[in-house]
Amino acid sequence: MSFKLLAQDIIWRNGRLATMDPDLKTAYGLLENYDMVTRGKTIVAILPQGILDNDVCEIVDLAGRLVTPGLIDCHTHLVFGGNRAPEWEQRMKGISYETISQQGGGINSTVRATRSLSEDNLYRISQPRLEALIREGVTTIEMKSGYGLDLQNEEKQLNVAKRLAEAYPITVSSTLLSAHTVPPEYQGKSDEYIDLICEQIMPQLWQKGLFESVDVFCESVGFSLEQSKKLFLAAQQLGIPVKGHVEQLSNLGGSELVASFKGLSVDHIEYLDLQGIRALKESGTVAVLLPGAFYFLRETKLPPIELLRENQVPMAISTDFNPGTSPFASLRMVMNMAAVLFRLTPEEVWSGVTCHAARALGREETHGQLKTGYQADFIVWNVSEPVEIIYEQGSHPLHLRVYQGKVTHDHSSFF
Numbered sequence: 285m286s287f288k289l290l291a292q293d294i295i296w297r298n299g300r301l302a303t304m305d306p307d308l309k310t311a312y313g314l315l316e317n318y319d320m321v322t323r324g325k326t327i328v329a330i331l332p333q334g335i336l337d338n339d340v341c342e343i344v345d346l347a348g349r350l351v352t353p354g355l356i357d358c359h360t361h362l363v364f365g366g367n368r369a370p371e372w373e374q375r376m377k378g379i380s381y382e383t384i385s386q387q388g389g390g391i392n393s394t395v396r397a398t399r400s401l402s403e404d405n406l407y408r409i410s411q412p413r414l415e416a417l418i419r420e421g422v423t424t425i426e427m428k429s430g431y432g433l434d435l436q437n438e439e440k441q442l443n444v445a446k447r448l449a450e451a452y453p454i455t456v457s458s459t460l461l462s463a464h465t466v467p468p469e470y471q472g473k474s475d476e477y478i479d480l481i482c483e484q485i486m487p488q489l490w491q492k493g494l495f496e497s498v499d500v501f502c503e504s505v506g507f508s509l510e511q512s513k514k515l516f517l518a519a520q521q522l523g524i525p526v527k528g529h530v531e532q533l534s535n536l537g538g539s540e541l542v543a544s545f546k547g548l549s550v551d552h553i554e555y556l557d558l559q560g561i562r563a564l565k566e567s568g569t570v571a572v573l574l575p576g577a578f579y580f581l582r583e584t585k586l587p588p589i590e591l592l593r594e595n596q597v598p599m600a601i602s603t604d605f606n607p608g609t610s611p612f613a614s615l616r617m618v619m620n621m622a623a624v625l626f627r628l629t630p631e632e633v634w635s636g637v638t639c640h641a642a643r644a645l646g647r648e649e650t651h652g653q654l655k656t657g658y659q660a661d662f663i664v665w666n667v668s669e670p671v672e673i674i675y676e677q678g679s680h681p682l683h684l685r686v687y688q689g690k691v692t693h694d695h696s697s698f699f
């Protein structure tokens with residue numbers, strides 16, 4: 285065999301590799317009796333066991349355990365101040381999310397809490413949320429702004445995301461969601477607020493390299509289709525990819541708008557229709573399903589899963605971790621919800637948190653699969669079948685967490 289091992293390489297042997305590589309026609313892209321070789325941060329070879337002639341590098345014996353790509357949580361609002369438990373208590377008494385938003389609660393109450401915190405305090409309260417996701421196997425995460433809603437506070441939120449990325453073994457993809465809601469000082473002047481984003485917040489924070497895509501809440505309680513389009517046009521001029529919170533509470537046609545900009549993803553999409561689905565298929569935009577928000581809002585309208593499936597639109601799944609509609613720092617629990625509530629097959633669920641989630645972040649060439657040339661982010665689980673990770677909750681099946689080729693969590697001594 286022509287592959288030449290180097291002393292710095294690691295051979296991961298005797299794993300059941302759920303590669304999630306769509307080119308392999310097996311379920312989960314499963315490969316058995318293969319060696320996976322990492323060199324530094326990268327997977328450099330996946331070869332049938334028995335051909336590597338090794339007398340130079342370390343071998344790690346995985347003893348038949350399941351190996352998957354690291355989990356990717358492609359839609360979160362993880363950096364926020366306060367919590368909305370009191371508001372939730374009201375909701376449990378029958379007051380709707382829309383009514384609470386209209387009364388100045390909802391997103392704007394988190395805006396007040398986020399603005400009132402120093403950057404250091406915002407960082408500190410975000411840490412345990414991120415740590416929870418890391419511990420359960422997340423290796424790439426998206427984080428949105430959208431609770432600052434002015435230049436200084438949006439920058440503060442994005443700086444926190446940047447500091448988290450520097451401090452923890454995880455890839456962070458940041459998104460500008462200044463168009464989340466109209467802040468109090470712009471009440472009744474939403475067009476002017478969109479101008480502020482287009483002319484100041486977006487260009488200045490883009491220049492500082494603080495985010496990699498732009499998002500909007502296109503909804504009756506958010507921004508109109510026209511306002512969303514204006515934002516996307518300004519983003520396009522700067523070369524920034526777009527995505528949208530669309531069709532969550534009604535169908536405004538936001539998905540078609542995102543698709544017309546060749547956007548990365550449309551997220552929520554309970555009210556998406558066939559016309560929107562055709563547009564997504566055409567543009568290659570990922571449908572991001574957020575079962576945590578569906579569950580927590582006691583939504584009854586399911587996203588059009590069967591139509592998405594028929595039209596082969598890639599479906600990703602994410603926590604949407606936020607204090608108002610999905611206070612869940614667990615992607616594994618949301619994987620379970622995607623199967624039970626949305627009836628995704630276990631294989632679709634796994635694609636949804638690996639290869640398709642990577643695509644939703646524009647990282648499908650480097651993340652979300654066990655494949656030569658990809659970043660060596662993977663989880664060794666104390667199970668043998670992929671479905672077990674979705675099925676059982678509350679247990680801690682993570683055996684090894686490997687990020688960029690290095691073991692960051694080793695629970696092998698527990699078993």
Ligand code: NIG
Pocket residue numbers: 361390391394501529532577604606607608609610
């Ligand atoms: O993804 N839909 C809008 N944004 C969030 C909710 C944010 C909030 O309520 O604070 C979501 O569900």
Ligand code: FE
Pocket residue numbers: 359360361529604606
């Ligand atoms: Fe969201």
